[in-house]
Amino acid sequence: MTPEPPCEAFHDLLRGMAALSANPIVADVARLYGKGAPADLSIACNHKQFASKQWLVEALAATLPRPDGPVWVLGAWYGVLGALLLQDPRLAVPEVVSLDIDPGCAPVAETLNHRHVATGRFRAVTADMTALDFAAQSPAPGLVINTSCEHLDDVPGWIATLPAGLPLVLQSNDYYREPDHRSCVPTLDAFRAQAGLGEVWFAGERPAKNYTRFMLIGRR
Ligand SMILES: C[S@@+](CC[C@H](N)C(=O)[O-])C[C@H]1O[C@@H](n2cnc3c(N)ncnc32)[C@H](O)[C@@H]1O
Incomplete structure (x- = not known):
């Protein structure tokens, strides 16, 4: 980019x-x-994007405010969610790893989060989330967040590759009209079924003008 x-x-x-x-x-x-x-930074920072990320932060503060290890944000785009996670006084997040497949995202995310890069609490990585081995990461992730589930070809297949018991925050939506969306779900129940989590601590939906966004917090 x-x-x-x-x-x-x-x-x-x-x-x-x-x-x-x-x-x-x-x-x-x-x-x-x-x-x-x-x-497209203005899209990544528009009111709908901030509202859905704030919703996530609120729900996380109520369910898992102190993840036991780095928080990996997948499909993280320009690192806006990482900035919110590291700013919120209700959360104790040791480090954010902000990952996107688009190599244009990491430099922007690190510039946005420059204060946290300086203190070692933020880094951006360019990689395909579906090719990562989370069991091999050291330190082990305390939480994996994917707000871009609708962009994956095979959500159940990706979740099956994650370590059992790993805490997860997942978002998807029913915005089928967007050409880059491959795994949209029609309802929150369909998203629950698609994710197949072992434990669910939070499940919710937020209607927007053109689509509804779904969120699950729990454990693989
Ligand atoms: C439009 S953005 C964010 C959409 C998301 N609904 C949100 O609000 O955060 C989707 C991002 O996912 C990234 N992405 C798509 N497939 C990916 C993959 N396999 N691994 C990592 N990043 C991916 C894209 O490069 C893009 O930056």
Whole structure:
């Protein structure tokens, strides 16, 4: 993904919002625009994206606020969820590993999360999530998050490769019209069946204008 030239209007506006809100993530997004951000960063940071990631953070705070190891975020795009996980005072996340198959994502995610890269709590990886061996990772992941299940060809096949007992947060949706979506599900029950988790601690849905998003938190 080639960065667009610095967008001065977005940069100025977001710096103003950061000053007004005193929110360090807004300041980090402003800084990213000042350095030249990809055109679709505005989609990754739109209100629907933040709402679905905040929903995840809320549910995680209520179910697994202290994961016992690094949190891997798969299909992480530009690392927005990692920024929220590391910012929320209700969560104790030792490290976020933000993984995406698109090599354009890692540099953007590390620029967005530059404060946490500096303290060793954030790193971005370019890889295919379906080719990873989580049992071989050291330290072992404390939690794996995949908010991009709808992008996989075979969700049950991927989940079967994960270590038994691994805590998971999964999101999918019923947005069949999107050409990149291959594993959409029509209902929350269909998502439960597709995931086949051994334990489910949270199951919920959030209707949006064009689709409904589903989320499961539990254990493989
Ligand atoms: C559009 S984005 C995020 C969509 C998701 N519903 C969300 O809101 O977070 C989907 C991301 O998944 C990534 N992706 C798709 N297949 C992948 C795979 N096999 N391994 C890693 N990343 C993948 C894409 O590169 C893209 O950045």
